[in-house]
Amino acid sequence: MDTTLRDGEQTSGVSFSPSEKLTIARLLLTEVKVDRIEIASARVSEGELAAVKAITGWAAEQGLLHKVEVLTFVDGDVSIKWMKEAGAKVMNLLTKGSLNHLTHQLKKQPAQHFAEVAAVIALANKNGLECNVYLEDWSNGMRHSSEYVFQYLDFLKDQPVKRIMLPDTLGVLIPSEVYAYVSTIVQRYPGIHFDFHAHNDYDLGTANVLEGIKAGAHGIHLTINGMGERAGNAPLASAVAVLNDFLPEVKTAVVEASLYSVSKLVETFSGFRIPVNKPVVGENVFTQTAGIHADGDKKNKLYFSDLMPERFGRQRLYALGKTSGKANIENNLQQLGIQLSEPDLKKVTQRIIELGDRKEVVTQADLPYIISDILDSNTISEKVRIEDYVLTHARNMKPSATLKISIQDELFEEHAQGDGQYDAFMNALKKVYKKQQQELPTLTDYAVRIPPGGKTDALCETIITWSHGNKEFKTRGLDSDQTVSAIKATQKMLNLI
Template sequence: MPNSKRHIEIMDTTLRDGEQTSGVSFSASEKLTIAQLLLTEVKVDRIEIASARVSEGEFLAVKKITSWAAANGFIDKVEVLTFVDGETSINWMVEAGAKVMNLLTKGSLNHLTHQLKKTPQQHFDEIAAVIALANSKGITCNVYLEDWSNGMRNSKDYVFQYLDFLTQQPVKRILLPDTLGVLIPSEVSEFISEIVNRYPNKHFDFHGHNDYDLGTANVLAAVKAGIHGLHLTVNGMGERAGNASLSSTVAVLNDFVKNVKTSVVEKSLYSVSKLVETFSGFRVSPNQPIVGENVFTQTAGIHADGDKKNNLYFNDLMPERFGRQRKYALGKTSGKANIENNLQQLGIQLSDDDLKKVTQRIIELGDRKEMVTQADLPYIISDILDSNTIEEKVLIENYVLTHSKDLRPSVTLKISINNEIFEEHAQGDGQYDAFVNALQKIYKLKKLELPLLTDYTVRIPPGGKSDALCETIITWLHNGKEFKTRGLDSDQTVAAIKATQKMLNII
């Protein structure tokens, strides 16, 4: 049975419109890398990579991309924004090796009258001359109607006068931008339906901005109204509030518009998002749909429990579609199910009693607003299992650590030894050194000798991404034998104190 789905062309404009994000500028090599990934891995239909005449650096970037594209069969998929400036933009295109131009023209009478101060006919005549010249140089021409959305709202007669003229020109695509991001979905649907019905044999693209957070909703309305192509950006980058997002749009079309298809590979959307984030320095919000770090993370324990019982909290946005994995957050709202899911991914099994202790420790850390990750779990488990084997006859009941400018660190320490309470104060070269000095005073009173500290190591879980835990490992020498104790806490000194309490109970 033949595939009857209508193909929607996806034109990615991250390298042109997306680069207008405040503070973002890609190098020539970065532009080439992103262009290659978009065309070969993400498999968008087209990319818009630059504006003509902007700078020497932009020219070199375009030459790099067109040289690679020509050698690999992608040159017709690489587009450059040009202007109605006689031969200037076209000559720039020829020198840069580009073959497709997107000509910026006026799509509203307001822009035409007040910015260009020209009549429609004057504008049309200049556009016709540029299109003819481009074609004579072997350049394919698409045309932007800048401010088209306001044109349809406030000067529709002008827009249709222009389209009547433009549809008679040797133009491949007509590009309809909501330049200021002002449209709502019902207007997008109305305006595009009217245009595609009036010109059924022409190709129209919709270029949506996100000023009212309606970018994805508007592109969905455009597709349902019959648009042939969409302009999108990685991570929704773009001027002001950005452009319609590539990842969100592709997911919405795949899930909610059954009679259309795109060429985009969903599994590549996350990798290109991370690459663009790295090159641009433009950080993706953790809760940004599809590509945000937290969007496939369940936090509430009840949700994790429901996932174990027939995937009750799953929807169609399965992380595997986008090359990602579902995670179960660890914090004060974690239940046993959250922790069990994480342990299962690590291949660890615990008894019910130990699982309760681990859960309680994670809740305690969450109450202190510490972030616990899966990488922390083996450390927490090790600390709890280690503590289970030690009978606690010595308890560090309380302590005050002080660190002041131009004063030596000091500690006031209160401990219990076989239910007998001792309190001492001492100074030292650091807070832990002061703690040990206070402890030695107490043990001298008891005529007891402390082991010799021979090594002191601090580490965090692999990757160093956790702000919740560090592990202090202290090596002691006692009666000619060495042994190690470990302490776990978000504070290095407190972790060392916990390791020391374990030592006191062992000896």
């Protein structure tokens, strides 16, 4: 069960719009093919109600309404009325799974809590709602008050609930505890479906999911990119990869090839950046940096593992920098279709090492320019030159750009408006290329780096990621003006295509 849209949205500073929630819900159920999604908490806001209505309306049309779940509360009929208004059919009732929470937060005795829970479950069933039950703080309950947990489960086993969810609410369990606690409960209550819900406070979320499944848990709760409160939840991509590779007897319907694209979409919608070293979906995780690794890959795939990038719709890259070595550079040149003699390759390698020593980032797209600079060669020439441009920005008026560009010595001039100066520049450029009957690459990411403590005239580096055909590449520009640095990066792109 994916809970990105409920527990994941509790990530500090993250709030999805109703249309974003609907888009993510569709992708999760139809492309990633998770079994269930938890999309909201009842009673939160009008915006949340609108989002749930949109998702349940779509899910009902697709015959998927039984896969859509909402967190509800022990509040008489309040959550149930909200559920009915939202069109949802499956409620996940939040109850107390530790004596500590029950005693100090609710200030109630077990019998009173159980009676209130039973009343809500009965009311839910009367209103045609399916009910699952969360045991909040279950992990601490097992550590410090297991007799209460068993007392509660003895009560719940006779209730009309479909699933009982066991959350490590504070992410405090270690894998051996997860195995011990889950296996004890599964063996004691063999007829009940138990879900395990891991948090990642000690960076043990994925390991705990693995142990929970080994111990007999029937379901797991995950989020895209490991989003969630504090350190987040167990991440969907990592958990699925681990289960597929280390528990082959456990089958999931999740489509691995869709995990990266949905991860990037959620990153965009949430503004929650994926760390570059995040397993499976991070920018760098299929990038070899050390030259010895690239050399081993060339000779006999010595540094390959079962975690192959192609499984996730990605490809292996070879970084360029001071540790990359000749093999990395050869791999990048091969992808560009460039061949160099051994002496020239040594010169290019030396220049890249020098740039790495200066902490400069070198990308594959920079290679033709480095080669041209070192070899003073006319074979890699600038066939496209941005000769001149005028950028305007005025209050209460749309920014505009007039562009003069030379393509293989033929001059073109166009004017366009846009949402910003660079957008206006790109719109003018698109007009030029439309006349050439050529489509420009899609801009998929735009990053700006300014040195910390930099003054108003500090150099600004703009790194743009482009998608062209089935390839993705980066170009960068450097200037004290951010828009100009973006234009320089764009000219590199034009020459590369």
